Amino acid sequence: MQISTTVNGLSHTNEVEARTLLVHYIRDVLRLTGTNVGCDTSSCGACTVLLNGESVKSCTVLAVQADGQEITTIEGMASESGLHPIQKAFQENHGLQCGYCTPGMVMAAASFLHENPSPTEKEVREALEGNLCRCTGYHNIVKSVLAAAGEMGGAR
Amino acid sequence: MFPASFEYVKANSIRDAISILSDDDDAKVLAGGHSLLPLMKLRLAAPGTLVDIGGIRELSYIEDKGDHIAIGALTRHHDIEHSGLLKESVPFLSYVASLVGDPSVRHRGTIGGSISHGDGASDLPAAVLALDGDLVVEGPSGERIIKASEFFIGFLETALGQGEILKEIRVPKITGGWSYQKFNRRAQDWAIVGVAAVSVGETKVSLVNMGSVPLRAYATEETLKNGGSIEEASEKASEGLQPPSDLNASAEYRKHLAKVLVNRALTETLAQ
Ligand SMILES: Cc1cc2nc3c(=O)[nH]c(=O)nc-3n(C[C@H](O)[C@H](O)[C@H](O)COP(=O)(O)OP(=O)(O)OC[C@H]3O[C@@H](n4cnc5c(N)ncnc54)[C@H](O)[C@@H]3O)c2cc1C
Ligand code: FES
Ligand code: FES
Numbered sequence: 001m002q003i004s005t006t007v008n009g010l011s012h013t014n015e016v017e018a019r020t021l022l023v024h025y026i027r028d029v030l031r032l033t034g035t036n037v038g039c040d041t042s043s044c045g046a047c048t049v050l051l052n053g054e055s056v057k058s059c060t061v062l063a064v065q066a067d068g069q070e071i072t073t074i075e076g077m078a079s080e081s082g083l084h085p086i087q088k089a090f091q092e093n094h095g096l097q098c099g100y101c102t103p104g105m106v107m108a109a110a111s112f113l114h115e116n117p118s119p120t121e122k123e124v125r126e127a128l129e130g131n132l133c134r135c136t137g138y139h140n141i142v143k144s145v146l147a148a149a150g151e152m153g154g155a156r
Numbered sequence: 157m158f159p160a161s162f163e164y165v166k167a168n169s170i171r172d173a174i175s176i177l178s179d180d181d182d183a184k185v186l187a188g189g190h191s192l193l194p195l196m197k198l199r200l201a202a203p204g205t206l207v208d209i210g211g212i213r214e215l216s217y218i219e220d221k222g223d224h225i226a227i228g229a230l231t232r233h234h235d236i237e238h239s240g241l242l243k244e245s246v247p248f249l250s251y252v253a254s255l256v257g258d259p260s261v262r263h264r265g266t267i268g269g270s271i272s273h274g275d276g277a278s279d280l281p282a283a284v285l286a287l288d289g290d291l292v293v294e295g296p297s298g299e300r301i302i303k304a305s306e307f308f309i310g311f312l313e314t315a316l317g318q319g320e321i322l323k324e325i326r327v328p329k330i331t332g333g334w335s336y337q338k339f340n341r342r343a344q345d346w347a348i349v350g351v352a353a354v355s356v357g358e359t360k361v362s363l364v365n366m367g368s369v370p371l372r373a374y375a376t377e378e379t380l381k382n383g384g385s386i387e388e389a390s391e392k393a394s395e396g397l398q399p400p401s402d403l404n405a406s407a408e409y410r411k412h413l414a415k416v417l418v419n420r421a422l423t424e425t426l427a428q
Contacts, residue, residue, distance in 0.1 A: 111260075
């Protein structure tokens with residue numbers, strides 16, 4: 001089937017099998033390998049991307065369901081002027097160890113901060129409930145998201 | 157893991173979807189895909205055709221109809237969680253939706269998909285049971301209304317016939333108390349046992365993960381109606397039920413949990 005998507009601001013038209021998962025379209029067809037596959041069973045959030053601005057687990061969405069939609073991956077976060085404030089906050093607050101969960105964490109945080117720009121710590125923890133970090137650095141991940149909220153103008 | 161190959165059709169309207177579904181008994185509806193796609197990836201389901209109704213925007217709404225609230229089948233958990241109208245008229249439902257999975261799951265999963273899937277471990281089917289809601293379905297021979305209490309027939313089996321689509325969920329506005337007790341070990345998990353209680357006139361109670369289908373706790377309701385105490389009503393919580401045993405809990409433990417949670421739910425509901 002032919003699908004057209006806008007990924008990180010660029011338009012793409014590709015031929016995919018109907019059963020192609022969005023994460024494989026992103027990684028194998030578009031060659032954007034920042035989005036990871038962790039569990040492949042919708043539990044870990046490593047594959048989180050934004051679909052029309054909202055976080056989704058791309059291992060549980062078909063590429064054909066994203067036809068005509070806008071997708072943002074971790075590669076679309078930084079701009080010419082540098083890292084996105086969420087990325088910078090992860091760097092500055094030691095919000096990653098091995099880094100495998102980080103793209104998903106950053107995308108889930110981006111979706112959440114858009115909806116709730118000045119969250120409490122509890123709200124951040126709840127927002128990230130679907131994203132697992134096997135290095136278990138949750139403390140600094142939460143700290144990073146709160147720091148990003150402050151940087152983006154939503155400090156409490 | 158890839159699903160087995162299938163034919164993909166995008167439906168532009170309900171009629172469109174119904175006509176494809178009624179001609180093809182190997183076709184299945186795709187809504188948010190958050191129950192169906194995991195099953196297909198595990199090859200526990202392998203429909204020949206997927207009819208994607210996800211693009212039918214007219215099926216996503218939450219409307220005040222005076223004595224009840226009408227919710228379009230494609231309304232996502234996220235929208236139910238955040239709806240101002242529901243927070244005011246049926247806060248119970250917003251609260252239950254906020255406990256489904258995690259935010260990314262709630263961005264995709266729909267109330268119609270959750271109810272049509274009919275999983276005894278799901279939160280929203282139990283919520284609609286406790287609300288004693290009505291389900292509006294449309295099929296090749298027109299529209300009909302099925303009471304939620306008559307909808308869940310067997311393991312992942314509902315009263316939906318071939319070619320029928322769930323269109324709308326109707327729930328009463330809540331005037332009395334309510335409670336939802338979801339017991340799980342980790343935030344994003346399914347309920348090991350869940351209990352919903354809602355007072356709209358009488359108090360209705362439903363159970364999550366206490367059998368192969370979403371269940372009403374009729375024995376508990378009956379005891380309350382006959383003037384029994386909360387203690388007496390909770391003792392009846394698992395009467396006649398055969399809950400599953402799995403990694404998380406044995407059937408015995410679930411029966412115990414159901415009593416404790418019904419007690420908590422009724423205490424909270426009747427105090428309001
Ligand atoms: C990681 C994860 C965690 C989850 N945690 C929970 C949880 O804690 N609690 C919980 O309750 N649920 C949970 N879920 C399930 C989630 O709520 C699903 O979104 C929901 O059960 C199905 O809705 P859907 O729109 O995704 O349906 P789909 O997966 O698209 O469809 C499900 C079934 O219903 C049929 N169907 C869908 N819509 C209609 C319709 N309008 N008419 C007729 N048939 C239809 C389909 O053919 C299919 O058989 C979880 C899911 C995931 C992936
Ligand atoms: S890989 Fe998608 S949720 Fe784990
Ligand atoms: S940093 Fe290693 S999994 Fe999170």
